[in-house]
Amino acid sequence: MKGRVICAVIAALLPGIGSLGAVPSAEARVSLEKCTLCHGKPEFRKILVDGKIRDLFVTADTLKGSVHEKKTCVDCHFDISEIPHRERPRRIACTHCHYKGNAEGAPQSDAYLAYFDSVHGKAIAKGNSKAPLCQDCHGNHNILKAKNPEAAVARTKVAETCGRCHIEIYAQYKTSIHGVALGKGIVEAPSCTGCHGEHKIYGHEDPKSTVYATHVADQCSKCHASVSVMGKFGIETEQVATYKESFHGVASQFGSRTVANCASCHGTHDIRPAEDPLSSVNPKNVPKTCGKCHPGANPNFAVGKMHIDAKKKEAGIVYYVASFFKYLTIGTMLALIAHIFLDMYGRTRRLRGEK
Numbered sequence: 553m554k555g556r557v558i559c560a561v562i563a564a565l566l567p568g569i570g571s572l573g574a575v576p577s578a579e580a581r582v583s584l585e586k587c588t589l590c591h592g593k594p595e596f597r598k599i600l601v602d603g604k605i606r607d608l609f610v611t612a613d614t615l616k617g618s619v620h621e622k623k624t625c626v627d628c629h630f631d632i633s634e635i636p637h638r639e640r641p642r643r644i645a646c647t648h649c650h651y652k653g654n655a656e657g658a659p660q661s662d663a664y665l666a667y668f669d670s671v672h673g674k675a676i677a678k679g680n681s682k683a684p685l686c687q688d689c690h691g692n693h694n695i696l697k698a699k700n701p702e703a704a705v706a707r708t709k710v711a712e713t714c715g716r717c718h719i720e721i722y723a724q725y726k727t728s729i730h731g732v733a734l735g736k737g738i739v740e741a742p743s744c745t746g747c748h749g750e751h752k753i754y755g756h757e758d759p760k761s762t763v764y765a766t767h768v769a770d771q772c773s774k775c776h777a778s779v780s781v782m783g784k785f786g787i788e789t790e791q792v793a794t795y796k797e798s799f800h801g802v803a804s805q806f807g808s809r810t811v812a813n814c815a816s817c818h819g820t821h822d823i824r825p826a827e828d829p830l831s832s833v834n835p836k837n838v839p840k841t842c843g844k845c846h847p848g849a850n851p852n853f854a855v856g857k858m859h860i861d862a863k864k865k866e867a868g869i870v871y872y873v874a875s876f877f878k879y880l881t882i883g884t885m886l887a888l889i890a891h892i893f894l895d896m897y898g899r900t901r902r903l904r905g906e907k
């Protein structure tokens with residue numbers, strides 16, 4: 553452990569405490585006071601080599617109001633048996649209590665255990681210490697229920713929590729239509745977890761991921777196909793249906809990952825309304841957006857609206873063109889049938905020798 557401890561009390565206290573490791577197991581439960589002797593001093597902190605300060609001030613009050621307020625220090629820090637700690641205590645394993653059938657009364661479901669199969673859990677297992685453990689999303693001593701708006705995993709807070717590590721994505725997201733909406737307290741807008749899930753987060757190239765290319769439309773549709781959600785914001789819901797009927801949508805449903813999904817055109821973390829000049833679907837930017845996959849796409853390639861329901865009059869020219877062809881087809885069919893009947897009539901008359 554590198555770093556300088558600003559706490560002169562330690563040296564003075566040491567003889568009085570001795571090595572707790574030697575205490576018989578019945579008394580091995582170290583009492584709160586034993587920890588707060590040092591950690592209960594407000595100025596107890598450590599200056600790390602990089603100049604950052606690690607606050608080591610923790611008391612029973614720190615846990616007050618949290619879901620774990622009835623727990624004692626060593627319920628979680630169960631590996632701390634030596635004082636002073638010979639090495640930096642290991643990080644807490646929440647699954648020490650949070651496992652199915654635990655006697656602690658800690659809530660558990662398979663949903664949380666899915667974390668171990670997620671991109672984060674697998675990265676930790678491979679030794680990537682930058683990936684999150686449970687506490688990196690939930691907090692250390694201040695863990696609150698998700699319903700509590702102050703919780704690190706609360707609907708309106710969780711993006712900031714993910715953003716501590718995914719810094720650039722968070723910066724993009726915050727200025728996107730969804731991030732701005734959530735910032736205003738609109739809970740219908742997706743936070744990171746609204747598209748990625750909470751514990752079942754997978755890499756975007758993993759077919760299990762909610763944001764795997766062929767699953768994206770389903771994710772967006774959760775909200776964008778719902779009239780009751782979109783009605784509140786005056787946004788139409790037909791985009792989903794028109795996409796699914798489009799060339800891209802049909803190919804995607806057949807498993808193509810190269811055709812456009814909603815995010816290929818709208819962006820992922822930087823989605824903005826079409827009238828915003830920074831939007832990838834702003835008329836000015838559409839040729840460039842299509843051009844990512846259709847090299848040489850010029851403004852003519854992308855003319856007209858993308859999400860068009862040719863069955864509606866609002867579709868403008870497309871409606872009339874579609875209608876024109878519909879009636880042209882019907883007209884042609886009728887003419888053809890009439891022609892066949894007239895022809896048959898003529899032949900029978902000729903066969904009967906009538907003139």
Ligand code: HEC
Binds near residue numbers: 582598608
């Ligand atoms: C004699 C004073 C003393 C007592 C008593 C004490 N600690 Fe510590 N603790 C320290 C010091 C000093 C450090 C910093 C060690 C370092 O990193 O150099 C520390 C570090 C820690 C850390 C790790 C902080 C980090 O770097 O992330 C934890 C966790 C911790 N103590 C928990 C406890 C618990 C739980 C108890 C009670 C069982 C306890 N301590 C009792 C002095 C004490």
Ligand code: HEC
Binds near residue numbers: 591611
């Ligand atoms: C619900 C479990 C839990 C309980 C109860 C708990 N801690 Fe912690 N503590 C943590 C977690 C999680 C961390 C973050 C480091 C890690 O991941 O292990 C932590 C970190 C610390 C640190 C390092 C500084 C910091 O704030 O990150 C100290 C010191 C500490 N705990 C002392 C205590 C003391 C003293 C008590 C009793 C008053 C206590 N803890 C009770 C879970 C707990």
Ligand code: HEC
Binds near residue numbers: 623650686697
């Ligand atoms: C010493 C056992 C223990 C440890 C270790 C522990 N918990 Fe808990 N946890 C509990 C108990 C018991 C409850 C239920 C508290 C209650 O309902 O009063 C709980 C409740 C919770 C809740 C609230 C869940 C709900 O549905 O109400 C969350 C979230 C939580 N713990 C997360 C964590 C995280 C994250 C860690 C690791 C940092 C952790 N716990 C470590 C025992 C533990």
Ligand code: HEC
Binds near residue numbers: 664667688706750
């Ligand atoms: C990548 C971040 C992340 C990680 C890692 C994570 N969680 Fe969660 N967890 C969340 C989010 C976000 C929610 C809130 C879900 C919601 O809104 O209902 C949640 C919800 C929970 C709940 C229910 C809380 C409540 O009040 O309903 C528990 C319990 C829980 N997680 C335990 C764990 C445990 C145990 C681990 C580690 C094995 C873990 N989580 C790892 C993000 C995470």
Ligand code: HEC
Binds near residue numbers: 743744
């Ligand atoms: C509207 C849905 C949506 C929201 C909200 C969202 N994402 Fe994404 N995210 C996606 C999609 C779709 C992809 C896949 C993009 C691709 O295939 O190139 C993705 C990819 C990712 C990736 C991997 C690709 C990369 O660029 O590194 C990370 C990491 C990520 N998101 C994190 C986050 C975080 C953190 C947040 C919250 C700040 C967030 N996402 C919010 C839809 C979303």
Ligand code: HEC
Binds near residue numbers: 671748756
């Ligand atoms: C403690 C830092 C940390 C936190 C907090 C965190 N992540 Fe991550 N995340 C990582 C790291 C590191 C990786 C890379 C893992 C690997 O592939 O080795 C990752 C990977 C991902 C990926 C997969 C990237 C890809 O290649 O497609 C997604 C998606 C993701 N995180 C989303 C989230 C979301 C959503 C949250 C919040 C609920 C979150 N993360 C919270 C560190 C974090």
Ligand code: HEC
Binds near residue numbers: 815823
């Ligand atoms: C959890 C629900 C939810 C999900 C998932 C979601 N959105 Fe949204 N989206 C919203 C809400 C709510 C608004 C309106 C916000 C506002 O107007 O303040 C919105 C607004 C938009 C807008 C701006 C529309 C306008 O006319 O202002 C676009 C474009 C958009 N979303 C595209 C997407 C795409 C693409 C995806 C998938 C990658 C997606 N959304 C996923 C809820 C969602």
Ligand code: HEC
Binds near residue numbers: 811838844845
């Ligand atoms: C993510 C890549 C991607 C993006 C972005 C994209 N497309 Fe496509 N699109 C494809 C692929 C792949 C095909 C399959 C046929 C092909 O290879 O040309 C296709 C086919 C089409 C077709 C039908 C077949 C044809 O070649 O006539 C049209 C029309 C089309 N795209 C228009 C657009 C327009 C307009 C945009 C921009 C608003 C756009 N696309 C954006 C990948 C994309």
Ligand code: HEC
Binds near residue numbers: 769787791818857860
């Ligand atoms: C090939 C590119 C492309 C694909 C794929 C695509 N869109 Fe769009 N979208 C656009 C363009 C361009 C606009 C701009 C207005 C217009 O032309 O209709 C738009 C408009 C929108 C709007 C209205 C935004 C506004 O500000 O008026 C929403 C909402 C929307 N799309 C959602 C979706 C959803 C959800 C999906 C997937 C199911 C999707 N889009 C797939 C190109 C695309």
